[in-house]
Amino acid sequence: MDSRKGxxxxxxxxxxxxxxxxLVPAGPARAxxxxxxxxxxxxxxxxxxxxxxxxxxxxxxxxxxxxFPGVLRLELLTLPDDRPGPGRPFAVYEFDTAGxxxxxxxxxxQARVATFPEGRVAIHGVLRNLPGYILDTPGFAxxxxxxxEAQGRVVATDTELQGTTAWLLxxxxxxxxxxxxxxxxxxxxxxxxxxxxxxxxxxxxGTIGGxxxxxxxxxPISRDVRLVVQSSAPAGGAGMSFPNGARAxxxxxxxxxxxxxxxxxxxxxxxxxxxxxxxxxxxxxxNLDQGYHWGQLGPKIIPEDGGSAYTDLIQMK
Numbered sequence: 001m002d003s004r005k006g007x008x009x010x011x012x013x014x015x016x017x018x019x020x021x022x023l024v025p026a027g028p029a030r031a032x033x034x035x036x037x038x039x040x041x042x043x044x045x046x047x048x049x050x051x052x053x054x055x056x057x058x059x060x061x062x063x064x065x066x067x068f069p070g071v072l073r074l075e076l077l078t079l080p081d082d083r084p085g086p087g088r089p090f091a092v093y094e095f096d097t098a099g100x101x102x103x104x105x106x107x108x109x110q111a112r113v114a115t116f117p118e119g120r121v122a123i124h125g126v127l128r129n130l131p132g133y134i135l136d137t138p139g140f141a142x143x144x145x146x147x148x149e150a151q152g153r154v155v156a157t158d159t160e161l162q163g164t165t166a167w168l169l170x171x172x173x174x175x176x177x178x179x180x181x182x183x184x185x186x187x188x189x190x191x192x193x194x195x196x197x198x199x200x201x202x203x204x205x206g207t208i209g210g211x212x213x214x215x216x217x218x219x220p221i222s223r224d225v226r227l228v229v230q231s232s233a234p235a236g237g238a239g240m241s242f243p244n245g246a247r248a249x250x251x252x253x254x255x256x257x258x259x260x261x262x263x264x265x266x267x268x269x270x271x272x273x274x275x276x277x278x279x280x281x282x283x284x285x286x287n288l289d290q291g292y293h294w295g296q297l298g299p300k301i302i303p304e305d306g307g308s309a310y311t312d313l314i315q316m317k
Contacts, residue, residue, distance in 0.1 A: 037065055044074050044093040053107055057081050060090055064201050072097055075201050089177030119174040125211035127165045133254040133279050143186030150176040175201045181211055187220050187278025222274040223302050224309040229285045231266035231316050240266055241293040242316040253282040277304040285314045
């Protein structure tokens, strides 16, 4: 870096810090330190240029400003020259108000997972209308993964379920700008819980609420299930449990889907459509002509993958 340019930036930082602290009057142009803050923004933009972060066809300008004891935080925004708009987060600078030192310089458009120091928030939401077959699964929280992304980078993954229906995503950087909240829930496709949640960089902590997941608005990954109902063999003078011509009803107990079948040679095939995958299902077969004969399959997890029907066996007792 050119030493003369470095000296210019250093003296610029010293000047606006002196003005900001009120050690030298700024004259009529000063209004509550605004002139000094804009000078700080110009110095940060110049520093970003010298760091090689501002390329041609790109404008960088001052966005949010926050003050903390001994620290001034500036958010820089960026836009292409030919595209109007409010700008997207470009960098965060923090300066020592006592000595003009750059304490922090985070460029938010780097193509890697960022590490952010202090200044993190949590995001809270509720899992509404959660299906009973999920709630009835021991340790069902292991089937949920929720994370936050900012500009293509994963910035937070520390999620915990509180009770059975509330979730908390912790450690979201307050300087991440706009974050997308995504989730992968077993038995469901990739979900976007919020397409663009704006994080206030001046908020040093706290919890953002109201990001709920309504399972009534979500369609699980489903699969057709083919169940072969098989009779027991005659034994000890007892007849078959599912003899030829006997009728049986096969039901998925979690969804209520059912189908009637008729035995041929002591067996029948039952097809159930759109059975949820990824979670425990139970299937019941009852002989409609002799109700004391029945068979059960499960708890059974139907795999998500597979373009064909899932096949299994129910033995009629």
